[in-house]
Amino acid sequence: MAFPTHRPRRLRQNPAFRRLVAEVRLHPAELILPVFIKEGAAEPIQITSMPGVVQHTEDSLKAAAAEAVELGLGGIMIFGVPEHHDALGSGAVDPDGVLNRAIASVKSEVGEGLVVMSDLCLDEFTDHGHCGVLTESGAVDNDATLEIYAQMGVAQAEAGADMVGPSGMMDGQVAVIRQALDEAGHQDTAILAYAAKYSSAFYGPFREAVDSQLSGDRKTYQMDPANRREAMLEVSLDLEEGADLVMVKPAMSYLDILRDVAEISDVPVSAYQISGEYAMIEAAAANGWIDRDKAIVESVLSIRRAGADSVLTYWAAELGRWIKEGRI
Numbered sequence: 001m002a003f004p005t006h007r008p009r010r011l012r013q014n015p016a017f018r019r020l021v022a023e024v025r026l027h028p029a030e031l032i033l034p035v036f037i038k039e040g041a042a043e044p045i046q047i048t049s050m051p052g053v054v055q056h057t058e059d060s061l062k063a064a065a066a067e068a069v070e071l072g073l074g075g076i077m078i079f080g081v082p083e084h085h086d087a088l089g090s091g092a093v094d095p096d097g098v099l100n101r102a103i104a105s106v107k108s109e110v111g112e113g114l115v116v117m118s119d120l121c122l123d124e125f126t127d128h129g130h131c132g133v134l135t136e137s138g139a140v141d142n143d144a145t146l147e148i149y150a151q152m153g154v155a156q157a158e159a160g161a162d163m164v165g166p167s168g169m170m171d172g173q174v175a176v177i178r179q180a181l182d183e184a185g186h187q188d189t190a191i192l193a194y195a196a197k198y199s200s201a202f203y204g205p206f207r208e209a210v211d212s213q214l215s216g217d218r219k220t221y222q223m224d225p226a227n228r229r230e231a232m233l234e235v236s237l238d239l240e241e242g243a244d245l246v247m248v249k250p251a252m253s254y255l256d257i258l259r260d261v262a263e264i265s266d267v268p269v270s271a272y273q274i275s276g277e278y279a280m281i282e283a284a285a286a287n288g289w290i291d292r293d294k295a296i297v298e299s300v301l302s303i304r305r306a307g308a309d310s311v312l313t314y315w316a317a318e319l320g321r322w323i324k325e326g327r328i
Contacts, residue, residue, distance in 0.1 A: 023305070024301055024304045024305045026297070026300060026301065026304065026319060026323060026328055027323065028071050028072040028073050028074070028316075028319070028320040028323055028324070029072055029073070029074045030074055030304065030308075030309065030310050030311060031073050031074055031300075031310070031311055031313060031316035031319055031320060032073065032074050032075040032076065032077055032115075032117065032270070032310055032311065032312040032313070032316060033064070033068050033073055033075070033076045033077070033312075033313075033314075033316035033317055034076075034077045034079065034272075034312050034313075034314060034316075035056060035061060035064055035065075035076055035077065035078055035079065036053075036054070036055045036056060036079045036080075036081055036209050036210065037055065037056045037057070037058065037061050037078065037079070037080055037081060037098060037099070037102040038055035038056065038057070038081040038098075039080070039081060039082050039083045039098035040083050041055055041056070041057045042057065043057060043060075044056055044057060044060045047205065047208055047209045048208065049204065049205035049208050049275070049279050050205045050208075050209060050275055050278055050279055050282070050314065051282050051286070052282070052314075053209065053278070053314050055081055055209065058101070058102065058105050061078075061102060061105065061106060062105055062106060062109045064076075064317070065106045065109050065110050065114060065116075066109055066110065067317060068110075068114055068316070068317060068320075069110050069113040069114045071317060071320030071321060071324060072320065072324075073114065073316055073317065073320050074114075074115060074310055075114060075115035075116070075117050075162075075163070075310075076106065076110075076114055076115075076116060076117060077117040077118070077119060077165060077312055078099065078102050078103060078106060078116070078117065078118050078119065079099070079119045079124060079209070079210055080092075080097065080098040080099025080100075080102060080119075080124055080125075081098065081124060081209075081210050082097065082098050082099075082124065082125055083098075085125060085126055085127035086125075086126070086127055087126065087127055087128065087133065087134070088122075088126070088133055088148065089122035089123075089124075089125030089126040089133070089148065090125070091125045092122055092124075092125040092148070092152050092155075093148065093151045093152055093155050094155075095155060095158070095159065097125075099118060099119070099124075099156070100155055100156060100159040101159070103116060103118050103156055103159035103160050103161050104159045104160050106160075107159070107160030107161070107162075108160070115162045115163055116160060116161055116162045116163070117161065117162065117163045117164070117165055117192060118156045118159075118161040118163075118164055118165065119165050119167055120149060120152050120153055120156060120164045120165055120166040120167065120168075120177065121166065121167040121168045122145065122148065122149075122152075122168065123168070123210070123212065124210045124212070129212045130218065131145070131167070131168035131169065131170070131218065131221065132144070132145030132148075132168055132170055132221070133145050133148065139220070140170075140220060140221055142170050142171055142172075142221075145168065145170050146170055146172055146173060146176045147176075149166060149168065149170065149173055149176060149177055150176050150177055150179070150180035151180070152164075152177075153166075153177040153180050153181050153186075153189075154180050154181060154184045154186065157181055157184065157186035157189040158184075158186075161189065162189065162190065163189065163190040163191065163192050163244070163245075164177065164181075164189060164190075164191055164192070165191075165192040165193075165194060165247075166191065166193060166194060167194040167197060167249075168194075168221070169194065169197050169218075169221045169222050169223070169234075170221065171237075172241070173193075174191055174193050174237075174238045174241035174242060174243050175241035175242065177191060178191060178241065178242040190244040190245070191242065191243050191244050191245075192243070192244065192245040192246075192247060192270060193238040193241075193243035193245065193246050193247065194247045194249055194272075195231075195234050195235040195237075195238040195239075195243065195246040195247055195248070195261070196223060196231035196234050196235055196246075196247070196248045196249070196254070196257055196261060197222055197223060197247070197248075197249045198222060198223045198224070198225050198249065198250065198253075198254060199217060199218055199219045199222035199223060199224065199225065200222075200225065200249075200250050200253070200274070200276070201276070202250050202252070202253070202274055202275070202276025202277060203250075203274060203275060203276060204275070204276055204279075205275035205276060205278070205279045206274060206275035206276075209275065225253070228256065228257060228260065231248070231257045231260065231261065232260060232261075232264060235261050235264065235265065236264070239265065239266065239267065243267060244267055244268075245267055245268045245269070245270055245310075246261060246265055246267060246268075246269055246270070247269070247270040247271065247272060247312075248261055248269070248270075248271045248272070248308075249271065249272040249274060250272060250273070250274040250276070250277060251271040251272060251273045251274070251277065251303045251308070251311070252273065252274075252277045252299070252303075254271075255302065255303070255306040256306075258271050258303065258306040258307050258308055259306050259307050261307065262306070262307025262308070263307070268309040268310065269307055269308055269309050269310075270308060270309065270310045270311065270312065271303050271306075271308040271310075271311055271312070272311075272312040272313075273299065273300065273303060273311055273312060273313040273314070273315075275314070277299065278313075278314045278315070281295050281296060281299065293322075293327075296315050296318070296319070297319070297322075297328060300313055300315070300319065
């Protein structure tokens with residue numbers, strides 16, 4: 001029997017060969033660590049549905065940020081968990097609010113050693129849990145929400161954020177925030193646009209992490225999981241409005257969208273490996289059904305392979321340590 005001249009298996013025969021020809025590698029600079037800070041917490045609070053992830057105190061958050069610098073991570077994305085909520089999410093624009101204080105604290109700790117990012121959305125701060133303010137009928141008021149987003153962007157930039165991450169999927173949010181930042185003298189503050197953010201069942205653990213007040217769903221403004229072409233429209237609009245990076249969220253079930261976005265975007269593309277993705281792997285590993293460490297690496301490699309230049313993952317620090325130790 002004649003065999004083909006080219007045999008792909010030649011390049012798989014041992015770790016050295018596989019390392020030589022690997023098409024995608026993980027580097028700490030490509031990893032962004034999402035973190036939560038809980039107002040009034042006396043010590044870090046474990047998040048039940050996300051083993052190993054906590055709601056930080058200011059001190060533990062600063063320690064996590066310092067470790068991220070030591071590991072060479074690309075960035076840290078901060079989410080605030082306030083004690084009090086109201087209909088307008090007023091804590092989001094308060095310079096003394098939990099998120100803005102945390103931004104300032106982390107920035108003072110890391111300086112230019114880490115890109116300090118901040119979530120720009122109202123859902124953690126409202127008493128109804130939606131990403132925007134509501135009309136009398138209970139619908140999300142897009143334009144009224146944009147006015148608050150503009151204030152949030154400026155407040156976060158003044159607190160020290162290097163990059164703001166509008167995640168509410170309001171139409172026109174990037175343009176409004178960009179204009180507000182520029183007019184306030186924050187031309188160098190970048191925008192990471194959650195450009196293709198889907199209404200997903202995999203956000204469940206995150207809602208525990210931020211003590212979400214949501215009753216119902218966000219299907220009127222987050223994207224329908226059935227739609228692919230619509231994502232290209234959303235991303236194109238954010239690019240036109242001046243997004244410095246664009247994001248696909250979630251990652252796992254939307255790798256086709258990520259590939260599409262990577263092919264059209266002229267700015268870096270990020271993807272968020274969200275709480276449900278984290279929780280599923282941790283739960284399966286805890287039950288002995290999968291190899292935890294290998295599953296973590298494979299899952300993040302798949303996101304990079306699909307086209308993400310950077311990945312938000314709750315395993316960012318752990319992966320950074322493994323890379324530093326030469327385990328990956």
